[in-house]
Amino acid sequence: MKNTISGLLEINKVSTSKIDQVDFDNLNFGSVFTDHMFVCDYKNGAWQTPKIVPYGPLTLDPSARVFHYGQAVFEGMKAYKDDHGDTYLFRPDENFKRINKSSERLAIPEFPEDYFFEGLNTLLKLEDAWIKPGVGNSLYIRPFVIATQASVSASEANEYKFMIICSPAQSYYSGDVSVLVAEKFSRSASGGFGYAKAAGNYAGQFYPTKLAKDQGYQQIIWTDSNAHEYVEEAGTMNVFFRINDTLLTAPISDRILDGVTRKSLIALAEKQGIKVEVRPIKVSEIVEAVKNGSLKEIFGAGTAAVVSPVKAFGYKGEHYELEKQDNSYASHFKSALMDIQYNKAEDSFGWRYKI
Amino acid sequence: MKNTISGLLEINKVSTSKIDQVDFDNLNFGSVFTDHMFVCDYKNGAWQTPKIVPYGPLTLDPSARVFHYGQAVFEGMKAYKDDHGDTYLFRPDENFKRINKSSERLAIPEFPEDYFFEGLNTLLKLEDAWIKPGVGNSLYIRPFVIATQASVSASEANEYKFMIICSPAQSYYSGDVSVLVAEKFSRSASGGFGYAKAAGNYAGQFYPTKLAKDQGYQQIIWTDSNAHEYVEEAGTMNVFFRINDTLLTAPISDRILDGVTRKSLIALAEKQGIKVEVRPIKVSEIVEAVKNGSLKEIFGAGTAAVVSPVKAFGYKGEHYELEKQDNSYASHFKSALMDIQYNKAEDSFGWRYKI
Structure with a gap:
């Protein structure tokens, strides 16, 4: 009809x-x-x-x-x-x-x-x-x-x-994932279109991810293509690090997707008085933080998975495990965001759109 | 049937x-x-x-x-x-x-x-x-x-x-083209898949090329994504420069396509005693060469166009014209290659494949 x-x-x-x-x-x-x-x-x-x-x-x-x-x-x-x-x-x-x-x-x-x-x-x-x-x-x-x-x-x-x-x-990811920090492969170039949700940004990730899986990791933490010195994204998500009680994430650029979940988490954290640093993050800084115990959490943020906690990461042949946190930011933010999404909490930002 | x-x-x-x-x-x-x-x-x-x-x-x-x-x-x-x-x-x-x-x-x-x-x-x-x-x-x-x-x-x-x-x-390009040297946009990343003939490598070129067309150029000479300091490819082709009587082209890498026409031209040139340098080429070197008159030719090389001569290029707001050469390498190589392709010349390399 x-x-x-x-x-x-x-x-x-x-x-x-x-x-x-x-x-x-x-x-x-x-x-x-x-x-x-x-x-x-x-x-x-x-x-x-x-x-x-x-x-x-x-x-x-x-x-x-x-x-x-x-x-x-x-x-x-x-x-x-x-x-x-x-x-x-x-x-x-x-x-x-x-x-x-x-x-x-x-x-x-x-x-x-x-x-x-x-x-x-x-x-x-x-x-x-x-x-x-x-x-x-x-x-x-x-x-x-x-x-x-x-x-x-x-x-x-x-x-x-x-x-x-x-x-x-239903939910996209089940369980916490282990991720491998990219040392050779890259997701996007400066002056390229990594910031776009373009088909071509995805096909190139499958092979490196397959190689990572062979090593027991489910996703890759992408780093800059120049020197693999800075963290950029995690798999097909933006990535957050919690060092002590501060939340860190890389600034968006022409290589990094301007994720809706990413920017919502930053807004939520700031509103709740959690310190957020949006700045270039060195891999070396993360390795040092995991070694001295200040790295509490890593998580991906994206529409499909909302928040996807990382339990371990690999870098230069070393494997680093993260301790389970009692007051996890990942689960806190996931609940807070989903409460807004499912109309279970006040929508002070005006993010909900009623059909 | x-x-x-x-x-x-x-x-x-x-x-x-x-x-x-x-x-x-x-x-x-x-x-x-x-x-x-x-x-x-x-x-x-x-x-x-x-x-x-x-x-x-x-x-x-x-x-x-x-x-x-x-x-x-x-x-x-x-x-x-x-x-x-x-x-x-x-x-x-x-x-x-x-x-x-x-x-x-x-x-x-x-x-x-x-x-x-x-x-x-x-x-x-x-x-x-x-x-x-x-x-x-x-x-x-x-x-x-x-x-x-x-x-x-x-x-x-x-x-x-x-x-x-x-x-x-019939033939792909008609006439000589003007090209713009990329200063902002990039074609591919180190650790990416620029060397592959992957769909995703092409879609990202159309917008920068459109902007170049608005400035009167038909194609872009791609440069490295780190600093836009080195030339890499021209449009969807490999690129050659002739400085005095020496032919220059960038080495293949994970960012540059290993072109069949490119490698055939290198072999043809070497066989004919033309000096070929396969090495990183700085944009500054090309600009200097056009200024002192030693830059004789630029041309793209690829299956569709075979050899595509460049008559001018733009860089940092300057426009550089190349003088027409009497004994052009571009037309010499185009004829030499096509003579082999159309079975009009001896195939000493064993490149022809009869159906």
Whole structure:
């Protein structure tokens, strides 16, 4: 059935939902998708009518630019349901601004704000049954843009597809992870596009991560590509260190993603009177801190995992274990952030966005 | 119709060729494709039966990893037809080795050598009518691999597609180009994957190139990401400088593509007694050389353009023009290489590969 429920969007609903086939207690992250998806094509110099259509495969020419030149950006967001059945997003304006910042760096046309929010709102209302209540449950939302123009000429495309797909999620990581500090491989270059959520920033991480796994580590702490002297990110997350009672994280740059969770944790910490230092952090400083006992915690911060505690790290052939903390900042921040996300705490920053 | 003509391949030919619809005198690079394509799927831990099928669209789930994490590599090759109607490739073993080297860095499973060459040979025999004789005409061949697994989990995929598509080509660049030396943007990082023909290396170049175009330059000369002190590549090609009668090019590294044309030019030059220096080249050295008149030529080298002469470059707000040379190395090497490629000269290096 086809009906238009807004001035902007064209909507084509499924006749039967597939939700009954989904086991919500055993979800693999990012592999089950909801009934509908949001699609908007860019051609002839303009974004065309945005549509919500049944979730289904894309048909693309083998020469579509995304396959050859990686012209693709994305975002990661979550929808949370509170105990009253209301659905919230967390700072979606940040994701909207960032996908366009990423697009600009990859020579992809920016997406209109009203299309984005109207699309999100309409899609999430349609998929309400897929957003399960209960802290930890969420609907992972993946907006992305791909270059669809059929031609292998190495330049920016003139046709694109902006899409939003949604996947019900439980928690992303289970347990504390061990990480390996990068001494050879790098994630991004100064003057590159490490700050963008661009497809090309991810593919290069898989091989070094595979090698790290062979050594018993689950993720990599990325360091600067010049000398591997400064810590930058952890896996696909921003990284925080707690030295005594001070929280440290690297400043954002053209190599480091301006993470929404990262900036939210900094704001939360500062509000709660926890000292935060946003400055370049030397690996040597972290090694010294673990040796003298002042390094209390390391954790990653990102939308998928929220906060992901690190229990050990490897560097230059040495393995360093962190002691379990009673008053862990990682678990404190995770709870504080999730309380806001699930509408269980006051939202003094105005971060919640009601659907 | 479906018939198997080899022990390895499954072949499904088109019933009617579309070749009559193609204007071979007015081809846009990489936008017209031949009747067939080579496809081989990787799943359940193995490359499946390779197939040649009618050229046509791919159907992929919106969550296919290539759209999100840029797990994609490719190659660029050409088939040349000589005056007797025989078809040749140029050093295809180099392309085969390199696509697997690229794949390794992107955690993509390596492709079997016999599948690659049997696929190429069979496909090119089928598309014989698409390979036009005459120097300058060629069939551009694009092998590529994409991650097809449906799931947005940020790790290497367990399903892939290896494909070869072919596009009839005339010459790639027309005329000499002006290039801008990068002072802010970078192409790749030490410890990254700049040496790989990975999709993610290209998307990041379009925006800086667009900005350069606004200043009247067609391409960028990439410099090191640390200090923008050394020249690395030109656009999507390797770059050569001629100072007096010496040829200079940067050594390959993990940031620089090991170009087949690059290494062929070095071999040709050395054989002809032209002095070649493969060493780090400072931008300041090039600026000094253009000022004192010893910089005779700059040119890019790559499969698509073969040799692409540079007539001017911009650096730190200054514009430097190069004088036209009577005995240009660029045109000498272009002819010498094309004579080998089109079977018009002795192939003392054993570079030609007959189909």
